[in-house]
Amino acid sequence: MSESSAGADDIPEDASAAAMATFVAFRRLSRRLRALPGEAGLTSAQVSALVRLGKVDSATVGELAGSEQVSHQAMVKVVAALEQAGLVRRDPDPTDGRRQLISLTEAGQPRAQGERHARQEWLARALAEYGTPEEIRAVLVAAELLGKVADSS
Secondary structure, X not given: OOEOOOOOOOOEXXXXXXXXXXXXXXXXXXXXXXXXOOOOOOOHHHHHHHHHHHHOOOXXXXXXXHHHOOOHHHHHHHHHHHHHOOOEEEEEEOOEEEEEEEEEOOOHHHXXXXXHHHXXXXXXXXXXXXXXXXXXXXXXXXXXXXXXXXXXX
């Protein structure tokens, strides 16, 4: 393998190209998944926050804003709308009384799971439609590698 001329002499060119392709594909796929219509009455930002909260026990507004890559003020509005709909609740942070933790309510849990399932189903159908069996197996191998990278320190 040849070395990348982009300034990092110790990174193989193939790894650098794979990193760029992965980054671009994930950004596009993330935008596409977020753009999928949610249940009636929820914006894509609200659906995304619900799904995110479905993956964690609780989060602060700031943590949600960071993970969703939106401003703190924008996430405050999203959380307020979800709270008004009865899908999330605010509880005092037991370690810092100045902060509030946002979590799903009993009504919010099935909505979050349903939204996540709908997006997974869309992606599975798209992979089946556009990918060959070999390409789908390659995605599984790539996902395993990316999981290792995500878990590395």
